[in-house]
Amino acid sequence: MALQDLIAPQESYNYAFLDEGSKKEIRRSLLKAVAVPGYQVPFGSRELPIGRGWGTGGLQITLSLIGKGDIIKVIDQGTDAGVNAVNIRRLIERTTPDVTTTLETAEATVIQTRHRIPEERLRADQTLVFQVPLPEPLRLVERSENQTRRMHADKNYSRMWVALYEEVVKHGLIARATSYPVLVNGRYIMATSPIPRWDIDKLHQSDHLSLFGAGREKRLYAVPPRTEVIPLAFEDYPFTVENFHGMGCARCGSTNTYLDEIITDDGQKIFMCSDTAWCDGRVARQSKEAI
């Protein structure tokens, strides 16, 4: 046996970019995560050809899961057209020749997302993969990783609650906007990745599996289907979602979807659906009906 036999000339990339050992390790960590909903599983996160902080966690999950016959949708801020989503989709296409991509939510088997959950209810055969920058919900009250691990182990969350109380005292309401802390399965407080509060309810008692990947921070966690996901709030300061004050989408008219506020060229403010695929679908149906 020569050393040359152990090393292949490397000018090509492995299927789904990562080497097989890495993918296996990631899958095993994911199994652990699913077994303990909301618990952050440390894993040996690999570097990828996109930047740390740009979705390597979500991408490692997707690349470890997909295979022949999978259909991938990638969105960022709710839209497939976002530049980062486009880039991630390209990398997946490039390294997995037998996987197809789609813009249609209903067609996808795996949806990788940054900052939103699609408006359309996902089914049990679909997996939602989140890109997470900061997996630790307690980081805002405690900067030491050692301490936060201890707090989770002891289910000692009083400092998180104090932080919410202090927000009410200071601002008159719970001021946190996104990555809102939730209690999963009655046990772990979890960071919802920066999705708007609007989307949190979609995690609760879902039909689909939600997987969360933080590449830079090297943590994976999961919310299995049919799991309790309750946002932290007070009896007299209950959890509220973003309020669009009756505005609707300028394109499809929807008043029950999350909207992007857009400042037009002539200085006007209009709103449009963040979930562009959903909006496209509505517009298509409306024009069909019009005929």
Place this chain on the structure above:
Amino acid sequence: MSIELETANPDQSLEVEAPLLVVENLFKRYGKGCERCLELTGPDLETNLCRNCGALIACADVNFEIYPGEVLGVVGESGSGKTTVLRCLYKDIEPTSGKAFLQAFNNGQTDIFQTNSQQARYLQDFLMGMVRQNPAMGLRLHITAGGNIAERLLAADWRTVSEIRERSSGLLDRMEVPIKRMDDFPAFFSGGMQQRVQIAKALANQPVLILLDEMTTGLDVSVQAGVIDLVKEVQRESGVAIIVVSHDLGVIRLLSERTLVMKNGRIVESGLTDQIMEDPQHAYTQLLVSSTNY
């Protein structure tokens, strides 16, 4: 304004009262130790340091009981071990050996030194309270005064802000902290007011036992008296048991019914506070009493 200060365990139905807390052979050593440590340290030798191996015997052979609603004083100078005893009880530090049983914790069946971290927190959050000499160690200075108390209530699953604020403001008011300072940070309070906030915080979940560790040391004398009076009133109203540690015999005399005198890690004398003051037996106690003017 009268508020709930009652202790969590007002069991007055027993004829002969069981002690609230029993401490057996509490021993804390820093360093590896040797077989001669106990023999080479103590009040007679006037040292805590074992000259054979260099270990420090912070306290040894500490045995005592405290009854529900009682105030026990522990007096001694630095090195006496009095603070070590408190910190072991509050589970700040781990004793080298010894046992302690708290009636309110599993009916006194479980040694509180052998608990896991969740049980430890239960002891710290619900059954005991601690007031430290340095408020920076006992309070979060950059959380509001009300928030500091709220932390204890939130740990007890209180989830309504108005109720939390009602209880916090009640406690602060009882401790003579102006309610309008409830949403201010203790970092900007005077020493005396910080101590009052600490006491309010310690009382939040109606513990059965409060530990006061040099609570008045570092405060102006005029302020000390006010804090001590407040503690006395609160103790009478609520029936909470207190262990008060101080190097100041005057403070001990004002607050405690019984006293332990400690020197170089050992208890040298114990008894009713008045008796010890009138008729100290041990040479060290005599020294302490005679050098205190009150």
Place this chain on the structure above:
Amino acid sequence: MGYVAVKGGLSAIQAAESLVQRGRLEGQSPLLQIEQIVEQQRLVVDQIMGEAGLYDEKLAALAFKQAEGDITEAVFLLRAYKSTLERVGYSLPIDTEKMVVFRRISSAFKSIPGGQLLGRTRDYTQRLLDYALLTETKQNQAAVALEEKAAPPRRFSRVSDVLRGDGLLAPLEPSNEKEPFDVTRESLKFPAPRSAVLQTLARGESGAMVAFGYSSMRGYGAVHPTISELRYGKAPVEFQHPITGNPVRIGYVRLTEVEGISHAYNSEGKGGEETTMGNAGEERDDEKAKPLFELGYGLVYGQNERKAISMAILDKALELGGNSPTGDQEFVLYHVDSVESSGYVEHLKLPHYVTFQSNLDRAREERRLAFEKEMQK
């Protein structure tokens, strides 16, 4: 409608990519060759290999060329490349005493066994811009090259062994870890074992490490060491043959190694820090006759002396602990990695409008509540 829908992300990216390719080649100058970078820009190649944790001069040069000189970008390319490679195995530990040394100095002693070998260094050159380089040609430099030849490289014993022999430096102890931690395979846990600390520092971003090491020397930390030895040379890499079990030399790597010694401090809070809620008592160490000096260790790929020195400082600072930033493992180890730090800082360029919308919602609501409260007064 007066809005422009944001579509066409793909064409935007493709256009940006072709601009990147073209931009690099737009000028009139001759194309950079990989060999030119390897031979004439060796120090950047060394820095890139060190920060990527991948020893391959050609690939590092390629990454540098592709990245148009952006070192962090080049490191990024190599790290990503590593992720697609199958891990063959682990080499046997390298013995730097077997190093063939090109340069070796000690600041601790005037004279050391084997002597001080200044070697090829800029340390004592005068930093004057050499305008001759603007118009140099291969011919007029050839004359200079033949005059000075470096002394032949040799092997040296260690200065630190001399100190150990005198009992002034603690003896080497076997590690309490059974296997070295592998930071590329596991995420850090704290307190991190020394092997994890050293690996993270060895791959650390040179600039970040120099900044942190500097801060430690200036009072934001406990460590201001003396260099017992700095050596730069090439060391053999050996691999255990899978069938015979014998060590087989598979090549050499160039390394810079630094041993920094400092006077032992004895009360810098070894686990004795009190946190805000008052806990953790002090544990005293009652060892007798402690050695007077302690050692901090630095080892990096290629010639990167400032990073190796900083590594030795930080190794020691982290071991001592204490209240300063450089005594805090989480602070140092989480923030020295160039791919992670630059990735996260630059991710701010990504769209964040959905989350921002949510922030706007909260701010507006807070304002509305405050306004209502005013109205009620």
